[in-house]
Amino acid sequence: MESCKTDGSASSVVENNEEFKVHVFSSASELLGKLQEKWKSGEKKPYPAMYSSIFGGIILDPAMMVIPIDDHMVHRGHGVFDTAIIFDGYLYELDVHLDRFLRSAAKAKITSPFPRSTLRSILIQMTAASKCEKGTLRYWLSSGPGNFLLSPAGLPTSAFYAVVISEDFKQHNDGVKVITSTIPMKSPLFATMKNVNYLPNVLSQMEAEEQGAWAAIWVDDDGYIAEGPNVNVAFITNDKELIFPLFDKILSGCTAKRLLELAPKLVEQGKLESVKTKNLTVEEAKASAEMMFVGSTLPILPIVMWDGHPIGNGMVGELALALSDLLWDDMVAGPDTQKIPVPYV
Incomplete structure (x- = not known):
């Protein structure tokens, strides 16, 4: 019998014809205890809150922040997502992100289990429950769990998931290196829909990191600049024009x-043409004179x-x-239309 090695750990190595014994969890409480072992340290939890429409509520225990294996978002990639920034106790541009989220869902033929107003309320309440004042809010619509088939026709319901990610971020004053990606970019239908099928993005990012770059730039089939793996790209020409693809x-x-x-505003100040x-x-x-990622x-x-x-x-x-x-000041002190206060408890 041939040895089978993966990561080299004792739990994953079968050697010398010895039979590897897989543990069988005898109860839900034993399994929960195993899941919670990872989070027993005194370190700050990176995911202070999650919402799941499958469970029907907000989860504060990171060991229970899971989704069903038969969710079609997991095994078929049939899901969409979006994000919003949590900044100094409010959600920045939640409404515009939520609108794009629902446009993506419509393109993916996923019907939300809730109306927009309820989705918005859930996200605000979950952020409040997390007590996180700086980070990101990420949320998904899936065609839902129920089977391992290709079509979602037999699924009982779609699913909505969301998670708060505690994360510090700041302005970047240092420049980075990029490369041109050799990984084919998504077709326009999938590129304009913020869906969970991010394998091209992942491979593009890995390609950049392997070459010591921060990220890669996609170029479309017509030879025009497209975008980065998960950010837009912009340019300042030598004539001081700001240009986005x-x-x-x-x-x-x-x-x-x-x-x-x-x-x-910079045009009014004479800094841009x-x-x-x-x-x-x-x-x-x-x-171009200058180049930048925008995200x-x-x-x-x-x-x-x-x-x-x-x-x-x-x-x-x-x-x-x-x-x-300009963007940072808008996040800090911009108009109330861009900022949704979080009613922390």
């Missing part, structure tokens, strides 16, 4: 759209090197920092 083949980033609303969305070729993009928790991350060649002078540019300040 068109959103017709990529995800419509909520933070990117908010920056498009805020950036005209214009703000627009348009197609950019790789050659045009690499000739919820960044909110701006300057890019100084692409495929081993400097962007502009290879230094973090003043306009990238000015745009970062």
